[in-house]
Amino acid sequence: MDINIAIFASGSGSNAERIIKEFEGTLLKPCVVFCNKPNAFVLERSKKLGVPAVVFNREEFSSENFLDKLSAFKIDFIVLAGFLWKVPEYLIKAYPNKIINIHPALLPKYGGKGMYGSHVHEAVVANGEQETGITIHLVNENYDEGRHIFQAKCPVTxxxxxxxxxxxxxxxxxxxxxxxxxxxxxDYKV
Structure with missing residues (x-):
């Protein structure tokens, strides 16, 4: 049985594209890209890959009616791939332990509001860190505080x-x- 995935992105969409390509021909179906920026390059990527995209604004996202947009695609899991808005509580409750995010640092370091993309890398270098990495985690009601699923490290010279x-x-x-x-x-168990 197919598992429908919604990918949320705010920018270029290179991770979204990678996920869509990697899951081609599997039971995991990235069936829609949700984007909060009408000019984001992820929209071009999704079009090129034949994946529908939905653009939305903050007012729509803050309303529980947003769940109807996800229901229309029968979404089972949500993946945040460079999505910069905090996920509302109603969405976390509707998809408990089913919203996966990636953060460009070894959480709990360099997490929280305002810590994304180049802001994280600038802080890592400014603080003279000897290593950094990525954290893949579940989303909860606080920025970057959900349960860690995976971390990978790399050196900082x-x-x-x-x-x-x-x-x-x-x-x-x-x-x-x-x-x-x-x-x-x-591995997901209800």
């Missing part, structure tokens, strides 16, 4: 810049995110 750290993080994301999602869903 004295010559690294926020841009080189970002490149290392992207490699970890591409390598691990689809496989960890697939494993989590396959």
């Amino acid at each position: 004295p010559n690294d810049t926020p841009e080189t750290v970002a490149s290392k993080i992207h490699e970890l994301e591409y390598e691990h995110f689809p496989a960890v999602i697939a494993q989590y869903i396959s």
